[in-house]
Amino acid sequence: MVVASVEGKAGFSEVSDPTIQYPIHHPSSSVDSFQDSGLSGSGAKSDNWSGQLIGQYDIQRLIGQGAYGQVYYAVHRWLELPVAIKVLQHIDTNDRQSLDRFQREAKIAARLRHSNLVRCTDGGIVGGKMFLVTDFVDGEDLRALVRRRGPLSVAEASEIIYQTANALQFIVDNHTIHRDIKPANIMLDSNGNVRVLDLGLARCSVTGESLTETGQIMGTLDYIAPEQAVDSRHVDFRADLYSLGCTFYFLLTGQAPFSTTENSTLASKILAHLEADPPPIKQFRRDVPRAVTTLVTQMLNKSPDLRPSSFDSVCNALSPYAQHDSLARLLTKSGDHINLTGRRAAESGLKWVNQVVGGITATVVALLRLVLIGLGFLERASRRVGQQPSYHFSFRWLKSLMALGVLACAIWFTGIEIIPAENLPGSFFESETAEPSLVKHSPFTQTQSPSQGQPLTGDAAPPMHRPPHLQPPAHPHQPSGHVPPRPPVRSQGVQYNAYQ
Ligand SMILES: Nc1ncnc2c1ncn2[C@@H]1O[C@H](COP(=O)(O)OP(=O)(O)OP(=O)(O)O)[C@@H](O)[C@H]1O
Numbered sequence: 001m002v003v004a005s006v007e008g009k010a011g012f013s014e015v016s017d018p019t020i021q022y023p024i025h026h027p028s029s030s031v032d033s034f035q036d037s038g039l040s041g042s043g044a045k046s047d048n049w050s051g052q053l054i055g056q057y058d059i060q061r062l063i064g065q066g067a068y069g070q071v072y073y074a075v076h077r078w079l080e081l082p083v084a085i086k087v088l089q090h091i092d093t094n095d096r097q098s099l100d101r102f103q104r105e106a107k108i109a110a111r112l113r114h115s116n117l118v119r120c121t122d123g124g125i126v127g128g129k130m131f132l133v134t135d136f137v138d139g140e141d142l143r144a145l146v147r148r149r150g151p152l153s154v155a156e157a158s159e160i161i162y163q164t165a166n167a168l169q170f171i172v173d174n175h176t177i178h179r180d181i182k183p184a185n186i187m188l189d190s191n192g193n194v195r196v197l198d199l200g201l202a203r204c205s206v207t208g209e210s211l212t213e214t215g216q217i218m219g220t221l222d223y224i225a226p227e228q229a230v231d232s233r234h235v236d237f238r239a240d241l242y243s244l245g246c247t248f249y250f251l252l253t254g255q256a257p258f259s260t261t262e263n264s265t266l267a268s269k270i271l272a273h274l275e276a277d278p279p280p281i282k283q284f285r286r287d288v289p290r291a292v293t294t295l296v297t298q299m300l301n302k303s304p305d306l307r308p309s310s311f312d313s314v315c316n317a318l319s320p321y322a323q324h325d326s327l328a329r330l331l332t333k334s335g336d337h338i339n340l341t342g343r344r345a346a347e348s349g350l351k352w353v354n355q356v357v358g359g360i361t362a363t364v365v366a367l368l369r370l371v372l373i374g375l376g377f378l379e380r381a382s383r384r385v386g387q388q389p390s391y392h393f394s395f396r397w398l399k400s401l402m403a404l405g406v407l408a409c410a411i412w413f414t415g416i417e418i419i420p421a422e423n424l425p426g427s428f429f430e431s432e433t434a435e436p437s438l439v440k441h442s443p444f445t446q447t448q449s450p451s452q453g454q455p456l457t458g459d460a461a462p463p464m465h466r467p468p469h470l471q472p473p474a475h476p477h478q479p480s481g482h483v484p485p486r487p488p489v490r491s492q493g494v495q496y497n498a499y500q
Contacts (some may be wrong), residue, residue, distance in 0.1 A: 049087060053077075054126050055134065057085055064141075065182065066200075069129075069221055082136040083121070091130045102130060108176055109199040116185070118195045137195045140331055142183035142251065147302045147483060149330070151256055153287055156330060157251035158321035160186070161314065164244060167310045169311035171199065181243035182223040183250055191327030221266060222256035223247060226302050238304035241311065245299025252292075253284040257300060274302065289302070290399035292321060368402050468486035 002216055029419040049072055051060045064071035075082055110120040122133035143161065146152065152160070164186055171178055186198045208472045221371055223240035228235045249257045257278030278300065281293045289460040295317050301307050308314050375398070445472070 013179070020127065044334075049085075054085065055124070056133065057083060059085060061448055074133075082138075083136050084118075084136045086132045086134065088130040088132070093125050093128050093130060098132075108134065108174075112171065112176065112199065113175055114167055114170045116163050116194050116196055117170070117199060118197045120199075132234065133198070135195075137187045137189050137197075139187050139189035139195070141197075142186045142247070144184075145162065145251055145330065146183065146187060146251060146254055151285070152251045152330075153326065154292060154321055155323040155326045157248060158189070158318045159246045159253060159323055160194055160291065161244060161328050162318045163323040164196060164247070165311040165314040167194070167196045167317070168237070168240055168244065169315070171240075172311060175233065177237055178240050178243075179228070179232070180220065180223075181240050182220065186247065188327060188330060190328075190331055192324065192326075192330070193290055194327075194413070195201050218268060221248075221269045221273075222259055224270075224273060225304075227304060229270045229273055236304070237311070238307050241307045241314070242301075242304070244297055244311075248299065252281055252296070289321065312443070350410070365402075365406070366445060368398070368405070372398065 009304075025419075039120050047060065049070070050061055052059045054074075058077055058079045059072045059074045061073050062070055063084065064074045065114060067090075069087045072087070074085045085275060088102075090101055093099060106123055111122075113119060118137060120132055121135065123131060125131070133228045137323065140148075151157075165182070167339040168178060168181070176199070180198055187195045187197060189195055223243040223246040225235065225239035228242075245458045246257050258269055258272035258276065263272045295308070295314065299307055299314070308317070353355070
């Protein structure tokens with residue numbers, strides 16, 4: 001595209017002066033696209049850019065509003081190419097440091113090309129605001145999808161997480177972290193492909209203080225890793241693993257792990273990520289295989305060391321459940337409420353079965369009690385007349401049977417599962433991943449003493465003043481030599497060395 005005016009040299013590659021100032025016009029005014037329109041840093045001051053022309057991009061409508069700013073649907077005038085333009089509200093374009101940081105991150109994001117990542121293709125400053133141009137995804141983000149349809153099937157949710165993990169592994173392999181994985185940042189396109197948004201944005205723009213709208217902070221906090229909530233600057237890919245686990249939980253249950261009313265304040269939500277266990281998935285539905293619930297639990301572990309060792313291992317664990325074909329119809333099928341309705345029907349069916357079973361159990365218990373009372377009377381009567389009761393033996397057996405029956409009923413109703421040792425979480429992944437402790441992990445307590453085993457990731461042993469899982473990793477990316485054999489990936493990304 002034609003850059004109307006550039007301070008210094010054009011292009012993102014000019015680190016010393018990244019401020020490409022784009023002109024703003026109203027489409028009705030005659031604009032010669034090839035003409036250098038001169039510097040324009042103070043065009044439309046309005047917060048609504050619809051109907052404006054930024055460079056060659058004809059801004060048509062607002063399609064989203066997030067913590068970082070607004071997202072518009074736009075069309076490139078000459079190429080007639082649909083794009084999404086994100087106008088970032090929270091970057092101070094007069095602050096050289098934050099501009100440089102933004103440019104560094106944007107450059108990385110622009111060079112990573114992967115079929116599950118949304119490509120960033122352009123960027124600059126307009127009206128004193130930073131903006132980014134990305135591919136327009138013709139589809140729906142996961143937050144909207146689940147709000148519309150209700151929780152997804154195991155196959156659908158697993159496929160979405162599989163594809164997202166695939167993209168995130170590519171990001172890790174390129175020494176980057178996303179830092180803001182959540183349903184609103186993952187889109188499903190009309191071909192059934194997952195597309196991850198906003199790579200690199202979290203680090204550059206959002207600091208807690210710069211966000212004023214509590215609801216938006218809360219939305220982001222629903223998916224934040226405990227160590228990221230404590231110190232967001234020193235996290236590694238395992239923070240994204242945790243956020244992906246929260247997203248998986250959301251897809252399966254329709255709600256984020258800590259979104260109950262007790263966690264309605266910022267502090268209580270962060271505390272919940274640090275300390276609490278989310279309600280078990282089986283409390284919402286019973287059709288999720290144990291291997292999948294175990295995987296979610298492991299991804300949500302408070303300690304990064306006890307999460308899966310890589311995104312590849314998440315893909316490996318999910319490949320038996322993920323079904324690519326299941327996604328394409330999610331957007332098109334009109335039976336949008338099938339899942340929800342099906343779930344409600346299943347729930348009411350289950351309720352009915354529970355009521356019948358409860359009634360039968362109560363009747364049997366009442367009858368047994370009657371028999372026991374009767375036997376007790378008989379026993380006392382026979383003692384009075386000096387006879388040895390012949391039914392003494394069977395009376396004891398009846399009591400034992402009844403106790404066992406009551407125990408079985410209790411197990412049935414509480415849903416306690418007796419899990420064989422080999423199925424316990426931890427056998428799921430490679431030996432680098434330690435058995436999750438049954439003790440709840442507080443980020444402020446040491447979870448693994450040096451004598452209990454070697455650090456799992458190969459990172460240097462953490463200093464004693466901080467718990468191990470809040471330690472910054474030695475490298476910002478996954479250490480080499482610990483990646484399990486890669487499953488056959490469905491899409492391969494490339495890293496471009498030059499901005500294109
Ligand atoms: N490239 C795109 N193509 C199509 N729709 C998009 C695109 N980028 C964003 N959107 C839509 O705009 C919505 C808002 O996006 P945005 O990333 O600004 O906000 P958010 O994800 O809700 O919050 P945050 O800014 O904290 O990430 C997305 O959820 C999505 O529906």
